[in-house]
Amino acid sequence: MKEKAKVDEEKEDPKGVPEFWLTVFKNVDLLSDIVQEHDEPILKQLQDIKVKFFDPGQPKSFSLEFNFKPNEFFTNTLLTKTYTMRSEPDENDPFDGPEIMGCTGCTIDWMKGKNITLQTIKMKQRHKGRGTVRTVTKTVLDDSFFNFFNPPDVPESGDMDEDTEAILAADFEVGQLICEHIVPRAVLYFTGEAIEDDDDDYDEEGEEADDEEGEEEENDPDYDLKKDANPPAECKQQ
Template identity: 40%
Template structure:
C-alpha cells in the first residue's frame, strides 16, 4: 500500500513538549529507533484535529462547537513552545553546576566561531582582488574596447561544447552547426562589444526579473558593469553599478552604489548578522523617475458641477527602488503588526538580492546572460520520473512557503518563476515581449 507523509495538523491540541524537558524517561538505547512511524498508510488512523471527532462527541468535538474557546486553547498551547518547564531548576545543584560548565565551554566555542567567520571574510577579500583583473577584462570585452584573445575563445568554445553534451539539446543526435570565425568585414560592421549584456543578465535572474520593468530596461541597457568590494575596517560589502553616458537621458549619476553593513559581532548561528543598507540618491531628470508614476483623476464639484483634473505622484514598482532600501523599524515605532511584518519581509528580500548579486550574478554573469545558470536553479531541468504522482491541488499552500536554499523566497513575497534555457543563446531583455517574459 502506498504510504504518504503525515499531514501537518494545525488544530492538534496536544501540548508541545517544552524544549528542555525529556520526552520519555527511558534508557538511551530506546532512542536509537523512532517511537512512531515516519509514514502512515491511507487506511490508518488520521492525526486528530479540532473537529475531527465531531461524530463521536469527544473533547475535540466540544471545542469545534465553540470556535472562540478552541482559538483560545490553541493560542495558549502554542505559547508554551520554547518556554522552560522548570526541569533544569528541579535538578540537583551538582548537575546544574555541570550544565553551567557546559555553557562556559560554549562561550569559548562561540569566540572561536567568531574568529573563523572573520578569517573567512578576510579570505573573501583576498580572492576578490584576484578576480578583479578578470572582471576588468570582461568589462572591456562587453563595452567593445578589446576583443577576446584566440586562446580565450578556444577555451570558451571547448567549455560550451562539453556543456552541450550534457544537455537535452543534443539528445536528438543532430550535429551541432560548425563555428565559423567572423570575417574582418563582419567584425567592422558588427556593433561594439555585447549590447545590453547586463540588462539581459538581470532579466534572466529569477528574482530580479520580477523587479525589472519595461521602463527600467530603457536605462539598464546602458549598464556597463557591476562590481563588488569589501568595506575597510568593518564587515560588509558594497555593490557599484557603472552606467554609460546614454543613461544621462534618465539620471545624472554614472555610478550607483548600494552598501550592506553587518553587525560587528556574529550571531548565534556563527554567521555575520545583517545590520542595515544604504543606497545612492538617484538624481532623476524631470519626468524620468521610474520609481513613481502620476495618477490623474477628475473631480466634480457637487455645487457648481465644474470639473478639475487632480494629479498625484505615487510610488510604483521599479528595479531602481533597490537603491532606496527600507529602514528597520525601531522599538519606539508604534507600527501595526502587519506593517511591521511587511517591512521585515522587504528588508530580508533586499538583503537577499544583494547577496545574490555578490555571490552569484557578478561571478557568473556570462552564465546568466546565456541562460546556463538557470539550469542550476531549483526545479529547472529536474527529472521528476522518480517521484510519485500527486493530485494537482495537493499541498499547494505548503509549496509557496518552501525554502529554496535561502535564495529569494520570503514569506509573503511573490514566488518567482524560472525561465527556460534559451535554445539558441540569450535574447536581450529589451527585445523580449513583456508578456512573454512574465510567462517564462
C-alpha cells in the first residue's frame, strides 16, 4: 500500500517523476519530431510547464513557462514563450475563432560551449587569384527543440515570405498543443493513455461517419438494394 501511495503521489506531482516531461514529449508525435538527441539531456532537467493567461481587459494572450533545475547548459531556471492572440472578430469571417497573431521567446543564457542550437562547421575556400585553399569555420543554426524560444519576428505589415510563414505556422501549432492539451493532461500523455483516447475518438468518429453514409444510402429513394445486390450479368463474367 505504501508503494502504491508513493506512485500515486508522484503522478500528481510531475516534478517528482524522473524524465517526466521528456517522456511526455517523446510520446507526442508533433513534439518528438522536433526533439533532437542532443536536446534530451537538457529536457531531463525540465521540472514543470505552466500556462499563464493574461488579465482580463488585455489582449487575449498566454505564456508558457518552462521551469528547469539548475544545470550545466544554461543559467536560466525559467524559459518563457508568449503568444498574442486576436480577440476581436475578423470582419471577413466573424464566426472564426481566436487566432494567434504573434509570439515572443526569451534569451537563453548558454554556458560557454554548451549552446546546442548552434554548430560550427569547417569549409574550404579557394582564393580566386592565387588558387590557394584555406579552411574557415562558420557557425550555423542547428536543429533543436530550444529554437522554439527564438521564433522569427512577425513584421507589423504582416507580409512574410513562405519560409517564415511555414516556421510560424508550425510554431503556433506546437504552442497551442502544449497550452490546450499537453499541460492539462500531462500525466495521461506520460502514461500514454491520452494518446490511446485520441486514437479511440478517431476510430469512433470514423465508424459514426460510415454509419451515417450507410443510413443516407438506405433512405435515398433512388437507392435500389436489389440492383446493388445483383449486378448485371456481364459484370459477373470474366
